[in-house]
Amino acid sequence: MPVYKAPLEDMRFVLHQLFDSNEVTALQGNEEFTLELIDSVLEEAAKFSEGVLFPLNQSGDLEGCTYENGVVRTPAGFKDAYKAFCEGGWTAMGADPEYGGQGLPIPAAMMVEEMLCSANVAFGLYPGLTHGAYVALKHAGSAEQKQMYLPNLVSGKWSGTMCLTEPHCGTDLGMLRTRAVPNDDGSYSITGNKIFISAGEHDLTENIIHLVLARLPDAPAGVKGISMFVVPKFLLREDGSLGPRNGAQCTAIEHKMGIKASATCAMSFDGAKGWLVGEPHKGMRAMFVMMNTERLSVGIQGLGVAETAYQNAVAYARDRIQGRSLTGVKAADKQADPIMVHPDVRRMLLTMRAYIEGCRALAGWVARELEILAKSTDEDARQAADDFASLMTPIVKAMFTDLGFEIASLAVQTYGGHGYIRDHGIEQYVRDARISMLYEGTNGIQALDLVGRKLPQDGGRLLTRFLDPVLEFIEAHEDNAALAEFLPPLQQALEHVQVATGYIMENAMSNHDEIGAASVDYLRLFGLTALAFVWARMVAIAAPKAEGEDAQFYRAKVQTAKFFMQRLLPQTGALLAAIQSGSATMMEFEDSAF
Numbered sequence: 001m002p003v004y005k006a007p008l009e010d011m012r013f014v015l016h017q018l019f020d021s022n023e024v025t026a027l028q029g030n031e032e033f034t035l036e037l038i039d040s041v042l043e044e045a046a047k048f049s050e051g052v053l054f055p056l057n058q059s060g061d062l063e064g065c066t067y068e069n070g071v072v073r074t075p076a077g078f079k080d081a082y083k084a085f086c087e088g089g090w091t092a093m094g095a096d097p098e099y100g101g102q103g104l105p106i107p108a109a110m111m112v113e114e115m116l117c118s119a120n121v122a123f124g125l126y127p128g129l130t131h132g133a134y135v136a137l138k139h140a141g142s143a144e145q146k147q148m149y150l151p152n153l154v155s156g157k158w159s160g161t162m163c164l165t166e167p168h169c170g171t172d173l174g175m176l177r178t179r180a181v182p183n184d185d186g187s188y189s190i191t192g193n194k195i196f197i198s199a200g201e202h203d204l205t206e207n208i209i210h211l212v213l214a215r216l217p218d219a220p221a222g223v224k225g226i227s228m229f230v231v232p233k234f235l236l237r238e239d240g241s242l243g244p245r246n247g248a249q250c251t252a253i254e255h256k257m258g259i260k261a262s263a264t265c266a267m268s269f270d271g272a273k274g275w276l277v278g279e280p281h282k283g284m285r286a287m288f289v290m291m292n293t294e295r296l297s298v299g300i301q302g303l304g305v306a307e308t309a310y311q312n313a314v315a316y317a318r319d320r321i322q323g324r325s326l327t328g329v330k331a332a333d334k335q336a337d338p339i340m341v342h343p344d345v346r347r348m349l350l351t352m353r354a355y356i357e358g359c360r361a362l363a364g365w366v367a368r369e370l371e372i373l374a375k376s377t378d379e380d381a382r383q384a385a386d387d388f389a390s391l392m393t394p395i396v397k398a399m400f401t402d403l404g405f406e407i408a409s410l411a412v413q414t415y416g417g418h419g420y421i422r423d424h425g426i427e428q429y430v431r432d433a434r435i436s437m438l439y440e441g442t443n444g445i446q447a448l449d450l451v452g453r454k455l456p457q458d459g460g461r462l463l464t465r466f467l468d469p470v471l472e473f474i475e476a477h478e479d480n481a482a483l484a485e486f487l488p489p490l491q492q493a494l495e496h497v498q499v500a501t502g503y504i505m506e507n508a509m510s511n512h513d514e515i516g517a518a519s520v521d522y523l524r525l526f527g528l529t530a531l532a533f534v535w536a537r538m539v540a541i542a543a544p545k546a547e548g549e550d551a552q553f554y555r556a557k558v559q560t561a562k563f564f565m566q567r568l569l570p571q572t573g574a575l576l577a578a579i580q581s582g583s584a585t586m587m588e589f590e591d592s593a594f
């Protein structure tokens with residue numbers, strides 16, 4: 001049976017030491033969030049995740065969701081867990097107090113989200129989508145819509161969905177066909193078929209609020225003709241109570257590779273009553289607010305799943321005995337040594353650990369900037385934070401989920417053949433991690449967003465929000481002996497980013513395929529460099545505390561940083577070479593030869 005223990009010590013390190021929590025709690029509206037309160041929220045979240053959600057992870061995977069005549073049932077235990085989740089106030093955690101939320105600072109909320117994903121990523125999708133719907137309605141909804149929907153979304157009494165995908169269009173939403181025809185009473189009749197809708201139907205909440213993308217009769221072609229509508233499963237009466245069933249039905253659920261306890265629904269909208277959210281034809285803009293929130297959440301799914309896979313790989317590597325150490329017997333009382341003695345097993349474990357802790361630190365940085373964006377009164381600080389979060393969103397989404405899958409696969413490798421066998425429960429993590437590379441925009445599309453949109457935006461200003469703090473850090477620590485072996489690799493990786501950026505900018509003007517050819521490698525190169533920076537920052541804090549008996553946590557930080565710099569970061573050189581080879585090798589290959 002798999003195990004999971006929330007990594008609270010590391011979370012506190014990131015929140016309080018790496019990024020000073022006092023700066024966050026000093027922001028307007030955060031006055032009541034003392035460090036002690038934040039820590040106790042984390043502890044409660046750990047208890048809930050470990051004690052309630054994690055025990056349902058494997059059974060939820062085995063049982064999956066079921067569909068019968070339009071009714072979808074979640075696996076045994078999910079309803080009770082969801083009720084307890086709402087009663088514990090977890091759905092309200094990150095929401096505005098005006099609508100019944102708790103306004104927990106984003107860095108702490110992100111750590112809680114990681115725990116949910118580690119414990120049960122399929123469960124986490126239900127409140128996750130609801131939070132996305134809350135964000136979109138709060139941003140683009142009318143005052144009346146906010147009043148009508150937000151409090152019940154925040155309390156978890158109702159859940160939310162995002163209905164974009166149609167059978168013939170996923171990435172290219174410009175082709176979507178769902179129609180919205182105006183009614184005399186100001187509402188619209190929505191007709192069309194959506195597929196792959198997470199939480200489109202289920203038995204956890206009394207109402208489901210769909211946010212649906214559709215075209216008005218006079219809509220221009222393409223993405224500029226898409227509007228967003230709010231379509232409740234049950235229509236609401238004047239007094240807010242539930243009225244008749246709307247014409248939105250689930251016609252089937254998908255049978256899929258992983259996240260089996262999350263209902264992925266085919267939805268039919270047959271003249272369903274909906275209401276326009278925001279302006280006509282501006283639906284993509286409103287939906288992007290939701291998608292950006294979701295993209296970061298999906299990145300955290302990658303990290304969360306990786307953490308549990310890692311913990312189990314460590315436990316197995318301690319326990320499993322096989323072969324003898326190359327440098328002499330280590331467990332003389334046993335028939336063989338634990339596999340942890342073998343360099344290759346240690347390589348796998350340290351690879352997982354270095355990526356996970358690096359990603360958690362990077363997530364902490366992005367979350368801090370998002371909190372500044374949400375609550376700071378300083379316009380310049382908000383702009384800088386917005387730039388940084390925009391730049392990093394595709395990196396967090398794509399790199400964290402690519403690594404989540406790689407880490408889950410390394411965990412299976414650590415188990416040997418036993419990892420492939422269902423009873424051990426570790427293969428589930430590979431299957432559950434795989435989806436996060438696909439939805440919310442595939443990782444290939446994230447890379448295009450980074451290179452094609454974020455890099456050139458505002459004359460390259462977004463990029464400087466990353467480069468400047470790294471350069472400042474390097475300058476400030478030039479004479480810091482503790483960082484002597486960490487700054488040169490960071491500097492070199494940064495140079496690789498700069499050279500790659502220059503190469504793409506120079507060549508993309510004459511050949512747009514250069515962007516698409518370079519983008520995935522560039523995103524990884526950039527992401528690894530961002531990890532190198534947060535690792536160097538972690539060393540700056542950990543190295544002075546790494547002596548003495550109680551200092552194992554800090555010593556491990558410094559040692560993991562060394563592993564990252566020496567064994568993982570050198571990939572940036574190969575990525576740069578691949579980028580500089582250009583697009584010709586792939587584009588000159590004849591289509592018919594494939």
Ligand SMILES: Cc1cc2nc3c(=O)[nH]c(=O)nc-3n(C[C@H](O)[C@H](O)[C@H](O)COP(=O)(O)OP(=O)(O)OC[C@H]3O[C@@H](n4cnc5c(N)ncnc54)[C@H](O)[C@@H]3O)c2cc1C
Binds near residue numbers: 163169171
């Ligand atoms: C389990 C699950 C849950 C989902 N939940 C939801 C949900 O709640 N709501 C919702 O609306 N959707 C949801 N989706 C849909 C998901 O977002 C899409 O599957 C995804 O965006 C990709 O679209 P597609 O599957 O049509 O692939 P396609 O768009 O057909 O892409 C196929 C391949 O081509 C590549 N590609 C496409 N266009 C380009 C381009 N311009 N440049 C380079 N490469 C390109 C892609 O990267 C991909 O590798 C879910 C999907 C799954 C499987």
